[in-house]
Amino acid sequence: MTHQTAFAALDAAFPGRIERGEAVRAQHGAGDSWHPAALPDAVFMAQSTEEVAQAVKLCAAHGCPIVPFGAGSCIEGQVNATQGGLCIDLSQMDKLLRVSPEDMDCTVQAGLTRQALNEELRATGLFLPIDIGAHATLGGMASTRASGTMTVRHGTMADLVMGLTVVLPDGQIVQTGGRARKSSSGYDLTHLFIGAEGTLGIITELTLRLSGIPETAKAGLYSFPTIEAATQTVVEALQFGLCLNRIELMDALQVKAINAYNKTELPDQPTLLVDLAGSEQQVDTDRDTFDALASENGAELHPVNTPEDYSKVWALRHSALYAARGLRPGCKSLSTDVCVPVSELPRILAETGADLDAEGIIAPMHGHVGDGNFHLVMLFDDGDAEEKARVQAAHGRLVERALAMGGTATGEHGVGLGKKKLHGGRARRGAGAYENAQARGGPGQSDEPGQDFRSLVADDLRVCA
Amino acid sequence: MTHQTAFAALDAAFPGRIERGEAVRAQHGAGDSWHPAALPDAVFMAQSTEEVAQAVKLCAAHGCPIVPFGAGSCIEGQVNATQGGLCIDLSQMDKLLRVSPEDMDCTVQAGLTRQALNEELRATGLFLPIDIGAHATLGGMASTRASGTMTVRHGTMADLVMGLTVVLPDGQIVQTGGRARKSSSGYDLTHLFIGAEGTLGIITELTLRLSGIPETAKAGLYSFPTIEAATQTVVEALQFGLCLNRIELMDALQVKAINAYNKTELPDQPTLLVDLAGSEQQVDTDRDTFDALASENGAELHPVNTPEDYSKVWALRHSALYAARGLRPGCKSLSTDVCVPVSELPRILAETGADLDAEGIIAPMHGHVGDGNFHLVMLFDDGDAEEKARVQAAHGRLVERALAMGGTATGEHGVGLGKKKLHGGRARRGAGAYENAQARGGPGQSDEPGQDFRSLVADDLRVCA
Known part of the structure; x- marks a missing residue:
């Protein structure tokens, strides 16, 4: 001790x-x-x-x-x-402190989970439109700038947090932001704490924007000949401004894993799963449009008609991680995510696929393709040091590829310990200008004392001259 | 010199x-x-x-x-x-450097204006969905976190800037953010520069998210018996999730001014002007819904059927400032804006109206009511020091009222010189924690040397304990 x-x-x-x-x-x-x-x-x-x-x-x-x-x-x-x-x-600080249906906002303690919040909000007809896989607290979600499947429509936690109560490294309690929908009143300190992973202070309360629960939602499921064809469909749908709530892509290997795990028989091909939400009429019209765009790009359409079909299809998607792990039972998985401009998805997936094949690494892919964000679940034997090192090296190359395409090392998982090293090379030049602002001896933690600030500046700051 | x-x-x-x-x-x-x-x-x-x-x-x-x-x-x-x-x-740095239709983003020099950008983008079917009254540059709009009439649908400049090139106070050139739609990779330095009004650095380039130009847009024009009835209609429409692009409110005095300026004959009553955008079918359905909500709240509906009607109605709205100034020719005008939770609009407008009446100050109101943001154009004789002081005092009380309601001192105009004093009282306690981070001797300017950072922390930071 x-x-x-x-x-x-x-x-x-x-x-x-x-x-x-x-x-x-x-x-x-x-x-x-x-x-x-x-x-x-x-x-x-x-x-x-x-x-x-x-x-x-x-x-x-x-x-x-x-x-x-x-x-x-x-x-x-x-x-x-x-x-x-x-x-x-903070998990026992789990109260919904205030909700204003007319302003469509609420204030919560940081330990409340997203699921518990939406349960409590149900009677108001409102919900927090963030759908992540994990059973996470809202304070943690703000601290890692979480997003998930509905970001293409509703934005990330960064877009939905209006104000914060934060305990600073010296124990001072401050509040940032407020209940106004927008403000041009000085520095945006709210966004400085969001995504800082606790290194600048501990978030204890959040004021959040809510959305109305849509009248109806319907899904669509499409098998594509290639990743390019799927991506092209997504690009066209986004330009049309369809009422898309989620656009999820799975590669052939991920679909194969899902088939094995769920005993389904989807074609082992790149697959798009979409969710459209709004009024009955709008959803039907927009799904017809999406069907047409997908067909023109060579997709096979799978019928998703009943509410039961809808639930079944999303249950398949939510099984992605477990199904992936099932490809190599007993193995550990390195789950990672990067995010690139949507147009770069075919290229990064092709290059990464070739890299993984060459290394003999099993790593199914699923992702929030409307944002250009995707996940790889890289499977390895934890007892095999050589394989583990190869997986980590391939992971590093994935991040480098994303950065080179104008993307980011992580779309929604955060930096943590896992991506500190990957950021290091780029961060070093950026650190100087901000050295004085380092949060010393305060919240957050690190395996290199005093390095928190620099590791988190990471790929968001590039010193040019 | x-x-x-x-x-x-x-x-x-x-x-x-x-x-x-x-x-x-x-x-x-x-x-x-x-x-x-x-x-x-x-x-x-x-x-x-x-x-x-x-x-x-x-x-x-x-x-x-x-x-x-x-x-x-x-x-x-x-x-x-x-x-x-x-x-x-920076006005000669006005190039569109890059546009990617498939990713719906572009990179511009800071001196390019919003109007010129949208002109250049026209052939792509994309546009930057920020509609402000001023003929402003995009660097300036980011620096003051500009928003305008379409914020209710598309967000503010803070939501549309993906990355920046900035010259820091010591002359270093840095880039923040990138082309990924989202990132959880460390500190959000992009948002730190947005709204900083040049005090932390000079923005020289911006990467911006774009939107598809909607298939169609239609307007609606409604006279209400009271501000409450108009606000209630807005709250209901927002909860329904209608495809609203703009929701503008004008008080009776503003409508009177517009009638006089444009020789129109709208009832001198609180008036809502809405813009719905999307597919033909969706716009028609949603305008019918809005019509019904407005009627239930006692509104008189004015027909806006043809494209000519549409243009005429928005021309009336855009004349608001000049019409307001026309109420007292030869006078100066203090244009201000605050932003409060939408539910507080009736109360702040009633209390402010009573205050202005008691002081004999002419100040018509128009605003982006979907965001709870409104403008007062306070008219005064620049040669009458007593009147000028009374207007400034009433202005201060307006800001205090907004802050007390959980709102902000400025929704979209920024702090500048005009709101520094109004922020002072609240800022003083907040300054200590950040004193070391002050931008010294760098960009930005102030009438109190070295006070820029503190004045801009303003109402966004409140030290509680």
């Missing part, structure tokens, strides 16, 4: 509540990722913003690392406590 | 191009605002990012203030050179 003076102070402030048991620490030492677990020295279940602030103040005074924790659903090792310290778990 | 060493260096670097003539300085010393002009010592028409960087480096080395200048259409005194120095005019 390190950081003894910090824990003595924390024990005095929160008698009996600084938990040191092996089990609770183990629950907090890893997300849903391939990264080796790294346990915090202790866990504190915070009940309020004020408690978070008090704990942060004590940790700051004693130089003790802090890791904020929500649902632990992150997949880039964001919660792994590589330097030990205190894990501040 | 102050800053002599700076200008000697600038003259040497750009022979004959550092302009000191009275006429050119006068053209750059004020925007379209009521603030007294303040001329820069010299003007430099930059031709490239590299030239901007070189000029900034020289100014930084010699402690010379810099004011970036686009079209000079700002209305809060953002370009007034209260400390003299060098005005860097």
Whole structure:
């Protein structure tokens, strides 16, 4: 146990509540990722913003690392406590504090999950239009700038957070933004905390924009001869401005995995799955248009007519990760995501596919193709160091390819520990200008002390001259 | 002439191009605002990012203030050179550098205007869906986080800028963001520069998201018995998710002014003007729905059937500012804007109306009611110091009212000189935490040296504990 003076102070402030048991620490030492677990020295279940602030103040005074924790659903090792310290778990701060149906907004505590929020909102006819695979907290989703399948229509968490309550590295509590739909009143501090993965402060409350639940939604399912044909259909549909809610692409290998996992018989070809939402009439018209565009690009159309068909089709999509893992039972999976301009998708998928084939790596692909964002689930034997290194090297080349095409190293998973190294080369030149702004000794954590800020500037900043 | 060493260096670097003539300085010393002009010592028409960087480096080395200048259409005194120095005019950097129809994005130089961009894009079927009253440059629009009438559908400049090239206060050139539709790769530096009004750097290039030009657009025009009835209609329409492109509200006085200016005979009542855009069928269906909602809330419907009617109705709206000024010819006008949650509109308009009546101030109102954003054009005799002070005091109370309702001091005009004082009281407590991050001696300008950062933190940051 390190950081003894910090824990003595924390024990005095929160008698009996600084938990040191092996089990609770183990629950907090890893997300849903391939990264080796790294346990915090202790866990504190915070009940309020004020408690978070008090704990942060004590940790700051004693130089003790802090890791904020929500649902632990992150997949880039964001919660792994590589330097030990205190894990501040916000999952019990799970209240819907306020909802305004007429303004279509609400304020929540950071530990509330997306699913629980939408459950609570149901009677209002409103929902938070973010659909991610994980069972995540809203604070965590803001901290990693989460997005998911509905981004093509509704945007990411960055577009839906109107204001925040944040505990700063020194324990100060601040509020940013507000309830106005827009503002040109000075620096956009709200967006500075979104995606900062806790390194600039701990988000404890969020004010969120909501949407009306659409009158109806219908799906479409299409098998394409090539990735190019599928992508071309997506480009045309986006230009038409159809009422698309989700546009998901799966490659042939992913479809094969889904067939095996679900005992279905879809053709082993690139497959598009779309969701259209709006009024009955609009959805029908727009699905006809999408059908026509897909046909012109050589697609085979699979009928999705009843509500049961609709549920079945989306259940297939949601099985993608488990189906992928099923291709090589007993293996670990490195789930990664990059995002490129939509027009570059065929090229990056072709080049990456050739690379993976050459390396003999099994890695099915599914993605939110309307945004140019896709996931690879790279399977490997955790006991085979050589294979693991080959998978990591191929992963690095994928990121480099995305960056070279004007894309980003991660569309929605975040940097965490997993992508710090991949950002390093590009970040180094960018770091100088911001060195003074580094968040020192505050929230967030790192395996290189004091490097948090630089690792997160990453590919978003490029120094040109 | 102050800053002599700076200008000697600038003259040497750009022979004959550092302009000191009275006429050119006068053209750059004020925007379209009521603030007294303040001329820069010299003007430099930059031709490239590299030239901007070189000029900034020289100014930084010699402690010379810099004011970036686009079209000079700002209305809060953002370009007034209260400390003299060098005005860097970017209006000749007006190229469309790249457009990708399949990705629906483009890259432009900061001096290109919105109108010129949309003209150049016409053949692609795409446009930048930002409709503001001013003839502004895109760099300026990003710097003040501009929005306008289509925000209810398409968002603000903050939602449409994907990446930036920026010259930092020390002359470094950096790029932020990229061409990916979304990213969770570290700090959101793009949004930090948007709305910073040049105080953190000079934006020289922007990558922008575009939209498809809709198949058709139709308008609706409605007279309401009360502001409440109009607002209620808007709330219901937003919850229905109708294909609304613009929702504009004018109060009875604004309508009276428009009637006088255009020789029309609309009832002197709160009036809604809506624009629906999409497919022919969707627009017709949704306008029928809007008509029904408006009728249920007591509205009188004015027919807007032909394309000529459509143009006429929007021409009326676009005449609002000139019509307002026509209510008191020869007077100056203080144009201001605040933004509140939509549900608070009736209350803030009632309280503000009572305040203005009590003070005898003529100030018609029009606004982007779908966002809760509205403008007052406050008319006053510039030679009457007492009246001017009364108008400014009423303006201050309007801002306080908006902030108290969870709104913001400015929805789309920015802080500039005009709202610095109004922010001061709230900003002071927020300043401490960020003092080290102040942009010292760099771009932007202020009437209190070194205070730029603090004045712009403004109402977006509230220190709670």
